[in-house]
Amino acid sequence: MNRIDRRFAELKAAGRTGLIPFITAGDPSPEHVVALMHALVEAGADVIELGVPFSDPMADGPVIQHASERALAKGVGLARILGWVGEFRRRDANTPVVLMGYLNPIEIHGYAEFADEAVAAGVDGVLLVDCPLEESATIKPLADAGLHRIFLAAPTTHDARLAALIREASGFLYYVSFAGVTGANRLDLAPVRARVAAIKTLAPALPVAVGFGVRDAASAAAIAGFADAVVIGSALVEQLANSAGASAVTDAARAFLAPIRKALDAGSAKNAA
Amino acid sequence: MLAKPFDSAASAAASIDFSQYPDEHGRFGEYGGLYVAETLMEPLAELREAYLRLRQDPEFIAELDRDLTHYVGRPSPIYHAERLSKKIGGAQILFKREDLNHTGAHKINNTVGQALVAKRMGKRRIIAETGAGQHGVASATVATRLGLECVVYMGAVDIERQKINVYRMKLLGAEVVPVTSGSKTLKDALNEAMRDWVTNVADTFYIIGTVAGPHPYPMMVRDFNAIVGREARAQMLAQYGRLPDVITACVGGGSNAIGLFHAFLNDRDVAIVGAEAAGDGIETGRHAASLAAGRPGVLHGNRTYVICDDDGQITETHSISAGLDYPGVGPEHAWLKDTGRASYVGITDDEALAAFHELARSEGILAALESSHAVAQGIKLARDLPKDELVLVNLSGRGDKDVHTIAAREGIAL
Numbered sequence A: 001m002n003r004i005d006r007r008f009a010e011l012k013a014a015g016r017t018g019l020i021p022f023i024t025a026g027d028p029s030p031e032h033v034v035a036l037m038h039a040l041v042e043a044g045a046d047v048i049e050l051g052v053p054f055s056d057p058m059a060d061g062p063v064i065q066h067a068s069e070r071a072l073a074k075g076v077g078l079a080r081i082l083g084w085v086g087e088f089r090r091r092d093a094n095t096p097v098v099l100m101g102y103l104n105p106i107e108i109h110g111y112a113e114f115a116d117e118a119v120a121a122g123v124d125g126v127l128l129v130d131c132p133l134e135e136s137a138t139i140k141p142l143a144d145a146g147l148h149r150i151f152l153a154a155p156t157t158h159d160a161r162l163a164a165l166i167r168e169a170s171g172f173l174y175y176v177s178f179a180g181v182t183g184a185n186r187l188d189l190a191p192v193r194a195r196v197a198a199i200k201t202l203a204p205a206l207p208v209a210v211g212f213g214v215r216d217a218a219s220a221a222a223i224a225g226f227a228d229a230v231v232i233g234s235a236l237v238e239q240l241a242n243s244a245g246a247s248a249v250t251d252a253a254r255a256f257l258a259p260i261r262k263a264l265d266a267g268s269a270k271n272a273a
Numbered sequence B: 001m002l003a004k005p006f007d008s009a010a011s012a013a014a015s016i017d018f019s020q021y022p023d024e025h026g027r028f029g030e031y032g033g034l035y036v037a038e039t040l041m042e043p044l045a046e047l048r049e050a051y052l053r054l055r056q057d058p059e060f061i062a063e064l065d066r067d068l069t070h071y072v073g074r075p076s077p078i079y080h081a082e083r084l085s086k087k088i089g090g091a092q093i094l095f096k097r098e099d100l101n102h103t104g105a106h107k108i109n110n111t112v113g114q115a116l117v118a119k120r121m122g123k124r125r126i127i128a129e130t131g132a133g134q135h136g137v138a139s140a141t142v143a144t145r146l147g148l149e150c151v152v153y154m155g156a157v158d159i160e161r162q163k164i165n166v167y168r169m170k171l172l173g174a175e176v177v178p179v180t181s182g183s184k185t186l187k188d189a190l191n192e193a194m195r196d197w198v199t200n201v202a203d204t205f206y207i208i209g210t211v212a213g214p215h216p217y218p219m220m221v222r223d224f225n226a227i228v229g230r231e232a233r234a235q236m237l238a239q240y241g242r243l244p245d246v247i248t249a250c251v252g253g254g255s256n257a258i259g260l261f262h263a264f265l266n267d268r269d270v271a272i273v274g275a276e277a278a279g280d281g282i283e284t285g286r287h288a289a290s291l292a293a294g295r296p297g298v299l300h301g302n303r304t305y306v307i308c309d310d311d312g313q314i315t316e317t318h319s320i321s322a323g324l325d326y327p328g329v330g331p332e333h334a335w336l337k338d339t340g341r342a343s344y345v346g347i348t349d350d351e352a353l354a355a356f357h358e359l360a361r362s363e364g365i366l367a368a369l370e371s372s373h374a375v376a377q378g379i380k381l382a383r384d385l386p387k388d389e390l391v392l393v394n395l396s397g398r399g400d401k402d403v404h405t406i407a408a409r410e411g412i413a414l
């Protein structure tokens, strides 16, 4: 069983909302990625999204753009990132890792080669921002190797597309809370709640994670009321950006996630009651 | 005896009807497609449907024709550069004079068309990316004429080297937003325009300036520029009683080139050559020759040839001309290269500059630096061909915008 499926089953059984932090691999420092991943788990992460930096991150706002530029300047690439996942796996056999990024680095690496290496390293899924459902034949070798392809749904996704996305979804569906780039501050909860409810009606068993615009404990807790998981990216990346040294980075991650974890658990408990 | 540049691979192209592409998924063979974030999928589907409907709508076609005739100034002439041809001593060099269009380049063919689509779709705001500023000027021009708001994204490096066009855009009422991410050139401007579009997609129309981007852009931009080749083909038959032997154009994203090439793709006797920017020379790594020196990859919404490193990161390109300084290329060109129907070669900065001066002094035409790459390639081709052969060069734009760059390069203070 894929770790992502197992994790969402566990969350459901425990009545908890999943916490999915996103970090840009190699930012703020390539030396501390693995320690940072462990710290995220200790602070309550249920799934880790590891951003693969790309030179042309069309769907990202300034925070993740700059994080990608910093990581690239330090020579971060796919091979090193897979190495970090492998190292992480030596101490953590359970926390799912999803690589998030753009197609070209994988295209150039070779889809089949990447799929084998990613599975061997302990990657569980991929979220390729510029590979929509219509082009997913491109990444079939990844699915064949057992990686979940995480699809996005957005406010602009019409119902017919949504049905197709649900049919093809694996792992979980990532609902993008607004039309925009990562890190923008445009979260409007009411329409998100309605859309997630619609997805839940169509596919009661498919986990739905909500991301984009989740910045703090309050916004996370509000989403915990109706989604299976929340993704926090830019706000965390921004928090980590100014930390130097292993303990500073891991402390910053813990300090940022702890209140969010607490709020999620309180929110889930309240909803269960 | 003339060696047609595509002889070696001609068999691969022999059975293809080039007028039938892209397919319904926007693919030209394995190139093209729709590699964008989910949020843009429905807006792109709406655009595709609107465009496919409009291009068969007699009223839309008539309105576009009127604008092209009375506003753009079409048809543009074909001019026989007799003095230049004599000097080179080979084939006759002919120019398709897109530099004579309103705003000074082929770019207006596309923006006039897309602006009409935007208006019919009820959008109130236009955004565009620009490199040389020609597309930005052409977008600002059509936006203000239709009373639409216009925001142009332009790399900070390009703003510096194309100051005149920046000011022209402002005079036309557009807001020019400097892009400081990445390499601060055209590719980054395109990224930023996409980010704006994904954020404001409800009321905003993105006029992409070249045959790149996700489907339907490579098709739509080509269709609006294909008037260049349709006119040229008819003009050649009318003026010379025959088609040219070779046609050539510069290739940045590839819109003026595909505009000229498209009507000739099924004319197997017409050789087709694209001139890419070889910058300091392809061997130096400082160039923008995606087809001549890149590899297949995915960038800006389509699969095509890109310039990237072994990690798949798009690398910085170099060209003296901002409009050719782009690490990708339209997917149709990638396919024309692979099928052997067209060949693509590099022209260096120095060769382009030499051609600029040659044309200025022999024919009294200041060509854009982009177009000067095509002029250089046309001269090279003509040199090796007999006097009765015809080489048709797309003179995609005029050079007024470049005089500062050329003066600075030659150490002249204006």
Ligand SMILES: Cc1ncc(COP(=O)(O)O)c(C=O)c1O
Pocket: B105, B106, B107, B131, B132, B133, B134, B135, B209, B210, B211, B250, B251, B252, B253, B254, B255, B256, B257, B322, B323, B324, B368, B370, B371, B396, B397, B398
């Ligand atoms: C005069 C001129 N020619 C050519 C180009 C290159 O674009 P494309 O390859 O799309 O024709 C530009 C771009 O700015 C231009 O201004």
